[in-house]
Amino acid sequence: MMVPQAPPPPSDEEKMLKIDNLHVKLEEEDKQILKGLSLEIPAGQVHAIMGPNGSGKSTLSYVLSGRDGYEVTEGSATLDGESLLDMEPEERAAAGLFLAFQYPVEIPGVGNMTFLRTAVNAQRKARGEEELSSGDFLKVVRAKAAELQISPEMLKRPVNVGFSGGEKKRNEILQMAMLEPRMCIMDETDSGLDVDAMRLVSDGVNALRSPDRSFLVITHYQRLLNHIQPDVVHIMANGRIVKTGGPELALQVEEEGYGDLLAEAR
Amino acid sequence: MNATIDLDVREGVDRETVETVQNMGSYKYGWDTEIEMEYAPKGLSEDIVRLISQKNEEPEWMLEWRLEAYRRWLTMAEPKWAMLNYPEIDYQDQYYYARPKSMEVKPKSLDEVDPKLLATYEKLGIPLKEQMILAGVEGAEDAPAEGRRVAVDAVFDSVSVGTTFKDELAKAGVIFCSISEAIREHPELVKKYLGSVVPQSDNFFATLNSAVFSDGSFVYVPKGVKCPMELSTYFRINAENTGQFERTLIIADKGAYVSYLEGCTAPKRDTNQLHAAVVEIVVLEDAEVKYSTVQNWFPGDENGKGGIYNFVTKRADCREARAKVMWTQVETGSAITWKYPSCILRGDESQGEFYSIAIANNFQQADTGTKMIHLGRNTRSRIVSKGISAGQAQNTYRGLVTMHPRATNSRNYTQCDSLLIGDKCGAHTVPYIEVKNTSSRVEHEATTSKVDDDQLFYCRSRGMDEEEAVALVVNGFCREVLQALPMEFAMEAQSLVAISLEGSVG
Numbered sequence: 087m088m089v090p091q092a093p094p095p096p097s098d099e100e101k102m103l104k105i106d107n108l109h110v111k112l113e114e115e116d117k118q119i120l121k122g123l124s125l126e127i128p129a130g131q132v133h134a135i136m137g138p139n140g141s142g143k144s145t146l147s148y149v150l151s152g153r154d155g156y157e158v159t160e161g162s163a164t165l166d167g168e169s170l171l172d173m174e175p176e177e178r179a180a181a182g183l184f185l186a187f188q189y190p191v192e193i194p195g196v197g198n199m200t201f202l203r204t205a206v207n208a209q210r211k212a213r214g215e216e217e218l219s220s221g222d223f224l225k226v227v228r229a230k231a232a233e234l235q236i237s238p239e240m241l242k243r244p245v246n247v248g249f250s251g252g253e254k255k256r257n258e259i260l261q262m263a264m265l266e267p268r269m270c271i272m273d274e275t276d277s278g279l280d281v282d283a284m285r286l287v288s289d290g291v292n293a294l295r296s297p298d299r300s301f302l303v304i305t306h307y308q309r310l311l312n313h314i315q316p317d318v319v320h321i322m323a324n325g326r327i328v329k330t331g332g333p334e335l336a337l338q339v340e341e342e343g344y345g346d347l348l349a350e351a352r
Numbered sequence: 353m354n355a356t357i358d359l360d361v362r363e364g365v366d367r368e369t370v371e372t373v374q375n376m377g378s379y380k381y382g383w384d385t386e387i388e389m390e391y392a393p394k395g396l397s398e399d400i401v402r403l404i405s406q407k408n409e410e411p412e413w414m415l416e417w418r419l420e421a422y423r424r425w426l427t428m429a430e431p432k433w434a435m436l437n438y439p440e441i442d443y444q445d446q447y448y449y450a451r452p453k454s455m456e457v458k459p460k461s462l463d464e465v466d467p468k469l470l471a472t473y474e475k476l477g478i479p480l481k482e483q484m485i486l487a488g489v490e491g492a493e494d495a496p497a498e499g500r501r502v503a504v505d506a507v508f509d510s511v512s513v514g515t516t517f518k519d520e521l522a523k524a525g526v527i528f529c530s531i532s533e534a535i536r537e538h539p540e541l542v543k544k545y546l547g548s549v550v551p552q553s554d555n556f557f558a559t560l561n562s563a564v565f566s567d568g569s570f571v572y573v574p575k576g577v578k579c580p581m582e583l584s585t586y587f588r589i590n591a592e593n594t595g596q597f598e599r600t601l602i603i604a605d606k607g608a609y610v611s612y613l614e615g616c617t618a619p620k621r622d623t624n625q626l627h628a629a630v631v632e633i634v635v636l637e638d639a640e641v642k643y644s645t646v647q648n649w650f651p652g653d654e655n656g657k658g659g660i661y662n663f664v665t666k667r668a669d670c671r672e673a674r675a676k677v678m679w680t681q682v683e684t685g686s687a688i689t690w691k692y693p694s695c696i697l698r699g700d701e702s703q704g705e706f707y708s709i710a711i712a713n714n715f716q717q718a719d720t721g722t723k724m725i726h727l728g729r730n731t732r733s734r735i736v737s738k739g740i741s742a743g744q745a746q747n748t749y750r751g752l753v754t755m756h757p758r759a760t761n762s763r764n765y766t767q768c769d770s771l772l773i774g775d776k777c778g779a780h781t782v783p784y785i786e787v788k789n790t791s792s793r794v795e796h797e798a799t800t801s802k803v804d805d806d807q808l809f810y811c812r813s814r815g816m817d818e819e820e821a822v823a824l825v826v827n828g829f830c831r832e833v834l835q836a837l838p839m840e841f842a843m844e845a846q847s848l849v850a851i852s853l854e855g856s857v858g
Contacts, residue, residue, distance in 0.1 A: 151813050152812075152813070153809050153813075154805065154809070174812070174817075175809060175812035175813050176812045176813075176815050176816055176817050176818075178813075179812070179813055179814055179815035180815055184813075185813055187810065187813075190810070191804075191806045191807050191809075191810035192807075193807050193810070193811075193824070193825060193828055194828055194829070195827070195828030195829055195830070195831035195832075196824055196825070196827065196828035196831075200824075201811075201814075201824070204816060204820065204824060205811075205814035205815050205816060206815075208814075208815040208816045208817070208820060209814075209815035212815065244828065261814060265814065265815070
């Protein structure tokens with residue numbers, strides 16, 4: 087029993103995620119956060135974004151997934167050629183976008199399993215697919231949970247309530263595995279993880295890598311990139327991508343810090 | 353039902369809920385049925401009371417009981433202490449008796465039954481065999497059983513139109529019938545217990561009910577008998593300008609057990625309709641009664657027009673030692689709700705529980721809660737109330753816990769949570785606590801919270817639309833109470849929670 091995928095990928099020429107000259111400000115404070123950010127991720131690739139605190143990394147992930155409170159003043163963001171910015175958050179999800187939250191939200195009283203099933207079926211319905219029966223759903227979720235060492239007991243507990251930091255992040259990856267998005271954004275998924283949890287999460291992500299699925303991994307540290315090998319590394323500062331390179335760029339940051347890189351970019 | 357499904361339903365929103373939210377435009381039960389009705393003339397007088405009594409073929413003592421109540425009612429004033437705002441009710445501008453004409457002659461087969469009556473039950477989701485029985489088809493009891501095993505007594509406007517599984521219940525010694533039938537067939541039980549929990553003069557609405565109640569359900573579970581199936585009453589107000597005044601009397605004799613479900617619907621009307629019911633429960637030594645309500649009367653439209661005025665007196669008397677009663681209510685309907693299902697814990701070591709979800713949306717007003725009157729020693733009570741307000745609604749929890757001097761070593765625990773959706777609604781908590789001995793303990797916890805934007809965004813980023821997200825979060829908030837409901841009701845209640853909150857966000 088496989089959860090069917092979103093529509094097949096477009097031709098090689100087209101990038102899966104395409105962000106062009108994106109300008110974003112905070113609605114309440116009238117403060118510009120993204121200042122002309124451009125980025126292209128082809129199908130099947132893993133891109134990492136690294137950057138100092140306050141460079142706008144989390145804002146980028148929220149704007150792409152449609153959180154309230156941000157105003158796009160200029161530029162565009164498309165997924166498979168469709169403009170993301172015109173869609174509601176749930177439409178973006180149904181189109182294949184997924185955000186693994188830096189701080190997963192607690193929902194008291196709602197069982198993790200119920201939450202997952204509601205989400206999976208909402209997306210299937212939005213795509214005109216038939217909903218999964220309880221039996222089929224349980225089979226899939228149990229298998230995927232086992233891979234992430236998520237116990238049946240944790241599946242019954244209310245969503246993220248009383249979960250440890252590591253459990254919350256594993257739970258995000260379980261949602262990713264169940265929803266099978268085409269474009270996964272991971273917002274500092276490594277923060278608060280010990281070595282073992284980091285390995286579990288990375289293994290989970292690596293198992294999901296495929297030619298028609300892309301990842302945007304936002305992180306402070308090179309550490310995570312030892313486990314999830316990126317194809318491309320971007321350095322972000324002051325609301326823009328200031329440098330793009332291969333995996334070696336992450337190693338350079340680890341050794342030298344951002345100082346020289348940012349100075350060079352100026 | 354296997355364990356897996358069970359688990360899914362109990363954990364929160366079911367698949368059906370989600371479908372329902374998307375498919376339902378508005379109040380699901382808002383159709384009305386055009387059935388030829390027989391009405392008593394409008395207004396209230398001794399003659400009307402006599403007419404109701406006569407229509408029900410009641411004995412003289414019952415008529416006298418009604419008239420006594422009526423005379424008492426004339427001297428009483430409508431209570432005004434609740435946090436409710438509504439125009440003056442004209443008690444002379446109501447019909448006090450209406451019944452479907454087709455009930456005068458019993459039909460012989462389904463073909464002879466008024467098809468509109470059948471369609472009504474179909475919409476209410478009652479399986480066919482039960483429909484046959486309810487429609488009064490002769491021999492329907494012998495048809496093969498299908499579907500769930502819940503005995504139903506359906507009350508259509510003022511009249512009980514049929515009771516299912518009567519014979520099977522009778523084999524166990526359980527009496528389940530309409531109260532008018534009980535008055536005729538079991539006068540000794542009715543005489544002994546009617547008005548013994550809610551006296552004729554209890555309050556304005558209960559007294560009105562005592563004078564004009566037209567029908568309702570009666571249950572007697574004899575000593576040591578565990579009722580073999582769930583009992584259920586389905587109340588429906590159909591006729592326009594008609595008040596509904598049903599009376600329910602449940603008696604659980606020593607060591608008996610019964611679980612009773614009550615469901616309610618009414619059509620959409622522009623005018624307000626009055627509903628003033630009384631439920632009395634007598635629980636004797638070691639007996640246990642569970643009473644669950646899903647109240648889904650028409651709440652009025654989104655501008656506050658129409659809807660049911662629901663003034664209900666429900667009380668259980670744990671009359672002897674170790675008696676136990678549990679009220680569970682899901683209140684989603686009615687324009688006005690005035691309702692405090694209570695427990696009198698008279699027997700030593702008796703227990704009372706109250707689990708409530710009250711949802712008020714648009715212009716609905718709910719003033720609801722419970723009373724726990726501790727009279728016996730070592731008595732226990734537990735109150736879990738979840739109030740949800742949306743739109744411009746006002747939702748009040750009003751509760752009384754008293755520990756009398758004799759009720760030593762007794763305990764109460766109250767948890768009272770309010771959830772607000774939007775910024776134009778209100779939630780109020782009015783707990784009264786009286787402790788008159790030094791060995792008892794009373795705990796009260798209360799919280800008020802808003803539906804959190806982060807929670808909604810998290811759900812939506814996983815593909816749920818806004819209404820699904822709200823329904824999920826609210827069902828989570830209500831979880832403890834939903835879990836206290838019997839299976840069939842839990843499903844219905846979950847969908848109702850979602851439907852009731854439609855249009856409350858955005």
